[in-house]
Amino acid sequence: MTENQILDHNQVQHKIRRIAYQIAEVYLKDDRIILAGIANGGYTFAKELKKALSHIIATEIVLCKVIVNKTNPLEPVKTNLKPEEYTNCGVILCDDVLNSGTTLIYAVKHFLDVPLDRLKTAVLVNRNHKKYPVKADFKGTSLSTTMEEHIEVQLEQKPYSVVLK
Structure with missing residues (x-):
């Protein structure tokens, strides 16, 4: 299996900073x-x-x-916050890779049960293989890949990277 680096450490950090500035522009007046x-x-x-x-x-x-539960997304979604803690707040739902949109759409569904100020999505890599009408409001990079290819995002330790396998 061949491996192609899509983003190196500095490029990943740059994408994250750029997304942060975009989020700041939209949520500048929010208290939380x-x-x-x-x-x-x-x-x-x-x-x-x-x-x-x-x-x-x-x-x-x-x-x-x-x-x-990515193998059974119909199971209830869980969060470490109580719904009251994000009620009437601006929420940005984040994922490292947007592939088919399944995980993101079920997570969005969970947050729709609570009144929010607004709900946006942010992803580091958008693969453009959507099964559902979900989009990334803030994205680091978009890639056109085959379904057989795999994107591996490494943010747990430095150096950060995004690799296509």
């Missing part, structure tokens, strides 16, 4: 922003976004871990 990251890669991405955002705006930024 919820970065809801889909476990595991999306939550790690959300943590990196929080670090970048904290250097740009003074708004309170709260991390929320979203757990979706």
Whole structure:
């Protein structure tokens, strides 16, 4: 199996900073922003976004871990926050890779049960293989890939990378 690096460490950091600035423009006047990251890669991405955002705006930024069973997305979605903690807030649902949109659409569905100020999505890599009408409002990069190819995002430790396998 061949491996092609799509983004190196500096490029990943640049994409995260750029997304953070885009989020700051939209949520500048909000008192509180919820970065809801889909476990595991999306939550790690959300943590990196929080670090970048904290250097740009003074708004309170709260991390929320979203757990979706990726093999059975019809199971109830769980979060580490109670719904009252994100009611009437701006929520950005984060994932590392948007592939078919299945995980993102079921996570969005969970948040639609609670009144929100607004709900946006952020992904580091958009693969353009959507089965559902879900889009990334904020995205680092878009790739046209085959379904057999796999994108691996490494944000757990430095150096960060995005690799096509």
